[in-house]
Amino acid sequence: MKKGLDILTKVVIVIVYIYTWRVYKTNISVLNSDYVFLYLILFVGSLLSDRHFFKGQSSENKKGYEMTSYILYITWFITLIIPLLEYVYMVRYNILVTLMGTFLIVLGIIIRGIGIKTLGKFFSRDVETWSNQKVVRVGIYKYIRHPAYCGNILQVIGFPLVLNSYYSLVLSIVTICIFLWRIKVEEKFLIKELPEYKEYIKETKRVIPKIW
Numbered sequence: 001m002k003k004g005l006d007i008l009t010k011v012v013i014v015i016v017y018i019y020t021w022r023v024y025k026t027n028i029s030v031l032n033s034d035y036v037f038l039y040l041i042l043f044v045g046s047l048l049s050d051r052h053f054f055k056g057q058s059s060e061n062k063k064g065y066e067m068t069s070y071i072l073y074i075t076w077f078i079t080l081i082i083p084l085l086e087y088v089y090m091v092r093y094n095i096l097v098t099l100m101g102t103f104l105i106v107l108g109i110i111i112r113g114i115g116i117k118t119l120g121k122f123f124s125r126d127v128e129t130w131s132n133q134k135v136v137r138v139g140i141y142k143y144i145r146h147p148a149y150c151g152n153i154l155q156v157i158g159f160p161l162v163l164n165s166y167y168s169l170v171l172s173i174v175t176i177c178i179f180l181w182r183i184k185v186e187e188k189f190l191i192k193e194l195p196e197y198k199e200y201i202k203e204t205k206r207v208i209p210k211i212w
Contacts (some may be wrong), residue, residue, distance in 0.1 A: 062128050063127060065182075079172055082171055133194070150207040175176070
């Protein structure tokens, strides 16, 4: 079942990517390639940042809510691909909006990177724990419990703005709602697996320091 879902997820992403790329190549003569190159640089930078900071360790099969991982995987990549498709059909240029989007993406990459590095071997893209795991309360985790998700949320807002793809922000909102759902079920899982996590919740906020 898991293998089938994994394959299906990747197939959907590849199909959307191929279609978007073909449409882009067909209309490349009327587009500003500088915007697209900036977008792709930020996109690749986001992926490389995760790979650079991620340490990980072997799973002990203490996982929960695995379906959320597949849903997030699909919506995350589609949210990053669709703005390019919108840009092809609805060309807009506003350098201030582009700069704002770039700032949000870079900030998101930094916050997510710090979160992943601080959590170290305990970071996982799935909802899971290990027998030797403890609640991390240092660094950025003194202020928010989910810096990696915070970084993701900033990025899914920023990417459409880089290309002035305003309609794509609707998909960003959907993805953000899924992230918030993931946070809720992940905390439920961690409270069950790590008794001290309940106390940690009282000391911190989820993604916005001192607010929420």
